[in-house]
Amino acid sequence: RALEEDLRDALVRGEMELTYQPVVQAKTNLVTGVEALIRWTHPERGVISPSVFVPIAEEANLIWPLGEWVLRKACQDAARWPGDLRVAVNVSPIQFANEDLPKVVASALGAAGLSPDRLELEITESVFLSDSAETARMFKALKDIGVRLALDDFGTGYSSLGYLQSAPFDKIKIDQSFVRGATVEGSRNAAIIAAIVALAEALDMETTAEGIESHDQLDLIRNLHVSHVQGYIYSKPVGNEELVDHAEAGS
Ligand code: G
Ligand code: G
Ligand code: MN
Ligand code: NA
Numbered sequence: 001r002a003l004e005e006d007l008r009d010a011l012v013r014g015e016m017e018l019t020y021q022p023v024v025q026a027k028t029n030l031v032t033g034v035e036a037l038i039r040w041t042h043p044e045r046g047v048i049s050p051s052v053f054v055p056i057a058e059e060a061n062l063i064w065p066l067g068e069w070v071l072r073k074a075c076q077d078a079a080r081w082p083g084d085l086r087v088a089v090n091v092s093p094i095q096f097a098n099e100d101l102p103k104v105v106a107s108a109l110g111a112a113g114l115s116p117d118r119l120e121l122e123i124t125e126s127v128f129l130s131d132s133a134e135t136a137r138m139f140k141a142l143k144d145i146g147v148r149l150a151l152d153d154f155g156t157g158y159s160s161l162g163y164l165q166s167a168p169f170d171k172i173k174i175d176q177s178f179v180r181g182a183t184v185e186g187s188r189n190a191a192i193i194a195a196i197v198a199l200a201e202a203l204d205m206e207t208t209a210e211g212i213e214s215h216d217q218l219d220l221i222r223n224l225h226v227s228h229v230q231g232y233i234y235s236k237p238v239g240n241e242e243l244v245d246h247a248e249a250g251s
Contacts (some may be wrong), residue, residue, distance in 0.1 A: 019237035036074040075112035088120040096161030102141040118144030125157035176211030183216040
């Protein structure tokens with residue numbers, strides 16, 4: 001059987017699971033939110049990465065049901081977390097191009113009883129490749145609901161900055177590829193991160209540096225005034241139970 005066939009049944013068979021990776025505020029060292037990252041445990045092949053099956057789901061018209069499941073599950077889980085932890089959900093450009101997205105987002109929030117400002121949608125620059133009037137309408141509809149918007153993998157995709165004139169992002173996520181080499185002050189990657197932070201601050205947006213693994217990276221990132229950090233140095237993505245245990249122990 002092709003992976004695509006198995007993907008069709010994966011949701012009803014309960015093979016999908018959400019894991020959550022903490023996002024830490026640099027200034028306070030407090031966990032302010034988490035990013036939801038989907039995992040598929042295939043009955044024969046074991047755990048399959050979303051970097052493998054999300055593109056298949058996008059091609060096979062399965063990203064819509066999968067994305068809706070992720071939104072509903074993330075909102076349900078977040079509504080039961082202690083404190084006011086935010087949950088960030090990755091949204092495929094294909095979901096973003098569907099005019100029903102705001103309805104589904106509002107419905108997921110309503111069903112879970114989650115306040116809209118506790119949900120952050122992560123969108124990549126590729127959404128700006130399609131019709132700009134429709135894209136603008138989608139942004140407005142989502143902001144009207146009151147959810148937060150984050151620009152994911154910043155600096156790796158569509159190269160124009162023109163969209164920043166109007167797109168209402170609350171946060172820029174600095175891609176891991178810049179963080180990886182950013183261990184030395186004065187390095188090219190450090191200069192790129194400093195420039196992204198300056199841009200984000202001028203536009204009143206927060207920043208998250210992704211993929212921080214070492215203390216050298218963390219020290220440098222803090223010195224560059226990145227507002228939030230995320231990476232294995234703090235935590236790998238963990239299951240909902242483990243997240244709740246941690247949060248309760250820490251509060
Ligand atoms: O967690 P991991 O590094 O395996 O994620 C790999 C890729 O899959 C990342 O680009 C991430 O954004 C994407 N991804 C993870 N979970 C989801 C999801 O729920 N929906 C979508 N569309 N992409 C996801
Ligand atoms: O594309 P997006 O930024 O949504 O994907 C985030 C991906 O990065 C996830 O697959 C997640 O598991 C992974 N990730 C998170 N923290 C680290 C880290 O410190 N190092 C590495 N190599 N990957 C990470
Ligand atoms: Mn992401
Ligand atoms: Na990212």
